[in-house]
Amino acid sequence: MFETVIGLEVHVQLNTDTKIFCSCPTSFGDEENKNVCPVCLGLPGALPVLNENAVKKSISFGTAINATVNQKSVFNRKNYFYPDLPKGYQISQFEVPIVENGEINIDFEDGSVKRIGVTRAHLEEDAGKNVHEEGHSNVDLNRAGTPLLEIVSEPELRSSDEAVAYLKKLHAIIRYLNIGDANMQEGSFRCDANVSIRPKGDEKLYTRVEIKNLNSFKFIQKAIDYEVQRQIEAWEDGVYEQEVVQETRLFNSDTGITRSMRGKEDSAEYRYFPDPDLLPVIIPDEMMSEYSKIPELPDEKKERFVSEFGIKEYDASVLTSSVELAKYYEDMLDNGADAKLSVTWLTTELFGRVDGGVENSPVDAKTLASLVCRIKDGTISGKAGKEVLGYLVDNQISVDDAIEKLGLKQISDDGAILKLIDEIIASNPDKVAEYKGGKEKLFGFFVGQVMKASKGSANPAKVNELLKSRIG
Numbered sequence: 001m002f003e004t005v006i007g008l009e010v011h012v013q014l015n016t017d018t019k020i021f022c023s024c025p026t027s028f029g030d031e032e033n034k035n036v037c038p039v040c041l042g043l044p045g046a047l048p049v050l051n052e053n054a055v056k057k058s059i060s061f062g063t064a065i066n067a068t069v070n071q072k073s074v075f076n077r078k079n080y081f082y083p084d085l086p087k088g089y090q091i092s093q094f095e096v097p098i099v100e101n102g103e104i105n106i107d108f109e110d111g112s113v114k115r116i117g118v119t120r121a122h123l124e125e126d127a128g129k130n131v132h133e134e135g136h137s138n139v140d141l142n143r144a145g146t147p148l149l150e151i152v153s154e155p156e157l158r159s160s161d162e163a164v165a166y167l168k169k170l171h172a173i174i175r176y177l178n179i180g181d182a183n184m185q186e187g188s189f190r191c192d193a194n195v196s197i198r199p200k201g202d203e204k205l206y207t208r209v210e211i212k213n214l215n216s217f218k219f220i221q222k223a224i225d226y227e228v229q230r231q232i233e234a235w236e237d238g239v240y241e242q243e244v245v246q247e248t249r250l251f252n253s254d255t256g257i258t259r260s261m262r263g264k265e266d267s268a269e270y271r272y273f274p275d276p277d278l279l280p281v282i283i284p285d286e287m288m289s290e291y292s293k294i295p296e297l298p299d300e301k302k303e304r305f306v307s308e309f310g311i312k313e314y315d316a317s318v319l320t321s322s323v324e325l326a327k328y329y330e331d332m333l334d335n336g337a338d339a340k341l342s343v344t345w346l347t348t349e350l351f352g353r354v355d356g357g358v359e360n361s362p363v364d365a366k367t368l369a370s371l372v373c374r375i376k377d378g379t380i381s382g383k384a385g386k387e388v389l390g391y392l393v394d395n396q397i398s399v400d401d402a403i404e405k406l407g408l409k410q411i412s413d414d415g416a417i418l419k420l421i422d423e424i425i426a427s428n429p430d431k432v433a434e435y436k437g438g439k440e441k442l443f444g445f446f447v448g449q450v451m452k453a454s455k456g457s458a459n460p461a462k463v464n465e466l467l468k469s470r471i472g
């Protein structure tokens, strides 16, 4: 039996207007090499100046994950050669990062929580991009110098499910804090996974393989699962030493397999040393206290939803998994919708009909709230509610107009229902006698007949209540 050991390194692009050491814009999708200057081109004599906003956002992040924010941190040069790195080194942090010793809680479906340690988060500049074409490659340096926060977890994740849960929580924290847009397609939230296995019970860490640049939760899960399986098979076939070496591998999303890209360098090979062009970063007390004031985060919001609205832990963790979803739910309640019913109508019914979260929903929170209110007050049945919701997804119309148009209004009026009940009783005298003689399960028959006579529109709770009053 094997245990999986996973540690994650996530590169989050901070949403500053300008790059980390110069005033070039960080906008995405511009014409190649438009947003460059002598600093981010690495021209001789150009000097970097640190972007204060990158530091402020790091303080908020460190506070959010209960970490130590170092009031003094140091920028180092990480030396390596690659065409998209114009200076021949990357400015990063090494011995003294800005954030250390944090934690992120991940949630499981049974409502339990696991704490994952965050070793460190350091500031660094992004590299440019190599664009490969037929027979040659181009270099685009628009991205060179974009501020990144690299967030490194402890190797405490034990499955691809845990890895994905950790990433989703981290993603949510970034969005709640609004320190980055965390857009995975555009590369502003990128993940490298360090994966190894060991016999269960073994404390030692075995050779880890790094899988680079995973940019969707689905691919991360698949890449880890593939890699774990590869390592277990190598172990069982007695070729672990030969097949599993310290290296960087790439995941191919078309074939679903990882392949070797290059041997992984040890940090010594990067010849880190403090950047002589940059002073140590000293954060003043006032800046520390100002940027450690942060908004309500997913974990706190989750606890509040549980205690204030009485919903289940896991439902609360789903609802708080994105800042937009949490707001949508709260807007529903502000519009008078029942807290528990809203969970189902939002997470099961609406999400069953709409892809891409509430951001893409054609039905807004106020409209869904009014649907939930009409179900709660008995105007329509839950079953009719599903039909109404389907209609609302396709049509811009109010809930009441949709109910009217679809003819789904429930009959809750006592007089109308009693009239139907009396007709059913009158036309089934033998059944009534049997029921009164003790055949109690016939009650269901009467309910069914009344519902049928109303063409399904009678309020079932009312039918039950009034039937009892008539036949006991």
Ligand SMILES: [Zn+2]
Pocket (backbone or CB within 6 Å): 019, 022, 023, 024, 035, 036, 037, 038, 039, 040, 041, 145
């Ligand atoms: Zn620049």
